[in-house]
Amino acid sequence: MFCFQCQETAKNIGCTVKGMCGKEEETANLQDLLIFNLKGIAVLAQALKANGKKTDNEVGHFVSKALFTTITNANFDDDSLVKWVDQSLTCKKALSTKLDDDILNTLHASATWFCDNVADYREKAKTVGVLATENEDVRSLRELLIIGIKGIAAYADHAAVLGVEKDEIYDFILEALVSTTQDLSVDEMVGMVMKAGECSVTTMAALDEANTGAYGNPEISQVNIGVADNPGILISGHDLKDMEELLKQTRGTGVDVYTHGEMLPANYYPAFKKYDHLKGNYGSSWWKQNDDFETFNGAILMTTNCIIPIKKKNTYQDRIFTTGVVGYPGLTHVADRADGKSKDFSAVIDRAKKCAPPTEIETGTIVGGFAHNQVMALADKVVDAVKSGAVKRFIVMAGCDGRQKGRGYFTEVAQKLPNDTIILTAGCAKYRYNKLNLGDIGGIPRVLDAGQCNDSYSLAVIALKLKEVFELDDINDLPISFDIGWYEQKAVAVLLALLFLGVKGIRLGPTLPAFVSPTVLNVLVENFDIKPIGDVDEDIAAMMLGK
Numbered sequence: 001m002f003c004f005q006c007q008e009t010a011k012n013i014g015c016t017v018k019g020m021c022g023k024e025e026e027t028a029n030l031q032d033l034l035i036f037n038l039k040g041i042a043v044l045a046q047a048l049k050a051n052g053k054k055t056d057n058e059v060g061h062f063v064s065k066a067l068f069t070t071i072t073n074a075n076f077d078d079d080s081l082v083k084w085v086d087q088s089l090t091c092k093k094a095l096s097t098k099l100d101d102d103i104l105n106t107l108h109a110s111a112t113w114f115c116d117n118v119a120d121y122r123e124k125a126k127t128v129g130v131l132a133t134e135n136e137d138v139r140s141l142r143e144l145l146i147i148g149i150k151g152i153a154a155y156a157d158h159a160a161v162l163g164v165e166k167d168e169i170y171d172f173i174l175e176a177l178v179s180t181t182q183d184l185s186v187d188e189m190v191g192m193v194m195k196a197g198e199c200s201v202t203t204m205a206a207l208d209e210a211n212t213g214a215y216g217n218p219e220i221s222q223v224n225i226g227v228a229d230n231p232g233i234l235i236s237g238h239d240l241k242d243m244e245e246l247l248k249q250t251r252g253t254g255v256d257v258y259t260h261g262e263m264l265p266a267n268y269y270p271a272f273k274k275y276d277h278l279k280g281n282y283g284s285s286w287w288k289q290n291d292d293f294e295t296f297n298g299a300i301l302m303t304t305n306c307i308i309p310i311k312k313k314n315t316y317q318d319r320i321f322t323t324g325v326v327g328y329p330g331l332t333h334v335a336d337r338a339d340g341k342s343k344d345f346s347a348v349i350d351r352a353k354k355c356a357p358p359t360e361i362e363t364g365t366i367v368g369g370f371a372h373n374q375v376m377a378l379a380d381k382v383v384d385a386v387k388s389g390a391v392k393r394f395i396v397m398a399g400c401d402g403r404q405k406g407r408g409y410f411t412e413v414a415q416k417l418p419n420d421t422i423i424l425t426a427g428c429a430k431y432r433y434n435k436l437n438l439g440d441i442g443g444i445p446r447v448l449d450a451g452q453c454n455d456s457y458s459l460a461v462i463a464l465k466l467k468e469v470f471e472l473d474d475i476n477d478l479p480i481s482f483d484i485g486w487y488e489q490k491a492v493a494v495l496l497a498l499l500f501l502g503v504k505g506i507r508l509g510p511t512l513p514a515f516v517s518p519t520v521l522n523v524l525v526e527n528f529d530i531k532p533i534g535d536v537d538e539d540i541a542a543m544m545l546g547k
């Protein structure tokens, strides 16, 4: 195996024996084989298009979902991945029957490889991984693109679940996959990466439209972090449709619902706030789940990444459930929606009923709900605060949390930033500082949480609005600095979106991506002034000077 798609990759080079995330070699190889087949689907779709036969949205959606399942901490289940490979082969077969042999013969090997013996998957998988591309820079640019579209695909899938699909997103995902099978120049490959940034903006906007269309605009909310007396279900991940259906199905059952990790922002949506049995958020970000799930005592539902390996000694293996693209060997999986019906969460609810109520691990509230609509409602206040000098600077500290000690940097930055600064956040990065009580500036909290990682879109909308209000030509002239923590592929999609929007001087940590080769890093530094995080005091001083 060779996997270097996340921030915790071994030695910041690549995981080669077993993933630092717990992913086994076999699992990593099956994911590589799945990606290979997705490239094949894309190549076939392109050939069909060239011959006047456009494929339908189902192909784009299938490819998105399949990419999503290879994201870090989503699917550790080999049986499930074998099924994904089977389905990708079936999809390829269906597409290739529509093409003549003389065309098929000219296509990339990913399009024409077929296999009906699962035992042979393993051998093939070993030959089609990341290292199959020998040139380090070509590999870096191809993988940067694939990693970016994994994040885009995840967001596209969430939007699709809520009925918002855009041809241009699926078309780009397929175009990007095809491009990784071609010999392109460095400039052409960099061009594709930039297009991924553009597509990421489109996709996050589509998801924003889907989420707010279905559940309303997030509102300022005080979210309880204590517990009530009933047994509960802890729902984690990013899937708001699962949230909706779980809340409906638990109503009146005597089972409460709590959010974990990236589901915290569900508490900000008007459509969910009306459920009294949504009690608040329990625990912290994804990597603390072993502890949080123990003390929660109740049932747990993982709707997307991040699920992490269950320790041998645990009490929750029989009360944790997966759904959607999440897979973990031995856990009960709640099946997808069929025939337009809701998912059936009765097994989760029944399990919860037999559990003790959660153990209280903290009390109080955290405040959030500052997505674009809410911030715009406060726009006058915000603009006045900037004009009067009460707010000197905004620091965007969005992105992901993770295990590495170096992430203490973000807590320290939050603590040490001058009191006339405001932190704009989204994603699970916030757990490094969202319980610090950093106060407010004239009623504007010093940490404004827009929501999930995809709600970084809101931060971009807010920045663009401020640019307009202050009549600036360049987003980089705003008093905003970017100090981003990244972990998995969605954060890469967000990063590419920011680059596409012209944001320069982003600090990135706790380490720079292993999949960025020195040459590609040079391109990013020269064009976008990307830099690694450094010393807390020096970084703060530089950011306050707009550097």
Ligand code: SF4
Pocket: 003, 004, 005, 006, 007, 008, 009, 010, 014, 015, 018, 019, 020, 021, 022, 023, 028, 072, 073
């Ligand atoms: Fe390693 Fe990250 Fe890949 Fe897991 S997802 S195998 S930790 S690089």
Ligand code: SF3
Pocket: 073, 238, 261, 262, 286, 305, 306, 399, 400, 401, 427, 428, 429, 452, 453, 454, 487, 488, 490, 491
């Ligand atoms: Fe977090 Fe996994 Fe990235 Fe959605 S839940 S931000 S890491």
